[in-house]
Amino acid sequence: MPNHAVTAAGEAMPVGNTLSRLAELLRAGDSRGALALIESSTAMPPVSRSTETTTAATNRRNFLLAKGGLLAASAASLVVDTPKAAFAASEAPRAAEDISGQVETINENPDLLKAYDTLLAAQAEESAAKEAFEWLGDEWKHAWPLAPDELLGSANAHQSGRQYIKYAERDILGRFMMRDTSGLAMKVSPEFREKYPRTCFHVYASEEAKERIAYLSQRTPKGRTEKSLARDRAWIEGEIVAWKQRLELALKYEAETTRLSEAAGVVPAAQRVCDADAAVKEASAKISMIPAFTHLGLQIKARAVQASGLFDGDPNTAGRWGEFCRFIHAVIDMGGEVRV
Known part of the structure; x- marks a missing residue:
């Protein structure tokens, strides 16, 4: 792995400092800054002609190969330093796949993510149960x-x-x-x-x-x-x-x-439809009891409330009910699809 990275100003920065800086940017939620640092780090540090032969191993290709490890190490340090994200640093390589989206997942409450997976499975079963029930009507x-x-x-x-x-x-x-x-x-x-x-x-x-x-x-x-x-x-x-x-x-x-x-x-x-509906409501209620650490968690909670059917109505409804509906829709729409 190269011993230096190049900053936006063209100055060489030791890899140790790059890791620390990247961890600070990730901890502050500055994904754009983190991406800029990563891109700039792929540039070769200035070397003299006399040392080109001896430093051939630290070329751009080798540094790109090492970039995944840089991201993983940075995300791992972020996980260790964040009290709320007290789960295994083995999850860190996920950040290297999509630094702009998956870092938030790593920082989210793992119990909430697991509960959301349960809700999605319950919703899939409910949809399948209703489809099978409707098929009976057409068949008979x-x-x-x-x-x-x-x-x-x-x-x-x-x-x-x-x-x-x-x-x-x-x-x-x-x-x-x-x-x-x-x-x-x-x-x-x-x-x-x-x-x-x-x-x-x-x-x-x-x-x-x-x-x-x-x-x-x-x-x-x-x-x-x-x-x-x-x-x-x-x-x-x-x-x-x-x-x-x-x-x-x-x-x-x-x-x-x-x-x-x-x-x-x-x-x-x-009965299958009734059981599936009860499972969706149970999963939704469980999500409401689990703390969220990021805005992704808030989206999950909003989707869980929507799954209950209580606030999945017309946002233009007057009164408190309309306010609740608009709030739920706003939280859901703030980040597009939830990726877990």
């Missing part, structure tokens, strides 16, 4: 049956209250099924079909049919005359017959949809 949608028209109840069931929305017609993944109303002339009025070209219907379940049959069976016919009593009694009996037919259809429909769901593995696929 042609086998999934529509509910019989006799089981269709009120329209716009996807907008119903909590008590009845569970009876809305859904596909194999549990998403609302929107039917074309143009072919349901016997079910909805022309005005409704014009206003709602597509809608989701309430589907009578077997439990509803059983409850309705039980209620009608206990109902006492009412009427002031024998004729009115007979009419009410006939209506009750007719309703019981209709609901028994719906019960039979509902049991068959539910049995078929249950069979298809089990064959497709919907429940395990949905």
Whole structure:
């Protein structure tokens, strides 16, 4: 390795002093100055013609070969001298690969970097789980049956209250099924079909049919005359017959949809999505508890908060929520992609 390096002023500087100066620049966060010193150090020190032959080994090529070791030694000294970066100096060669980006990684809390790797792995699993779940919907949608028209109840069931929305017609993944109303002339009025070209219907379940049959069976016919009593009694009996037919259809429909769901593995696929989502939230929460040493660590923390979905909204939102969103986005955008 050469014994001297050349400064920007053209003066020879001992390698020991170069290392010290480079360590100071790195410690101060002056990456540009460090790069300038490195580039200037590749120049040959002034030598006399009489010594050219004896100093041929210290040419530019040999010094360039030694530059990686210079960077590694400088970064190692920086690691040793920095209290927060109390981890092995064996990480130092990473700085030689990209002095402008990787030095910050070396100075960052290793526990935070490890936690971020865990978050990235959890996010990858969540994405894969959701993709597999959506694939099930596409793969089985042609086998999934529509509910019989006799089981269709009120329209716009996807907008119903909590008590009845569970009876809305859904596909194999549990998403609302929107039917074309143009072919349901016997079910909805022309005005409704014009206003709602597509809608989701309430589907009578077997439990509803059983409850309705039980209620009608206990109902006492009412009427002031024998004729009115007979009419009410006939209506009750007719309703019981209709609901028994719906019960039979509902049991068959539910049995078929249950069979298809089990064959497709919907429940395990949905559980995988839930587990992956929980893992992302757990990794995000862990990152929030680990101190950051550099602005790279702050970016990691911002991305972890964004991964939770709490502040991944519209930055233009008014109020405190918008302020939080803008802050998270600003921290994330301050340094581009996080490289670990």
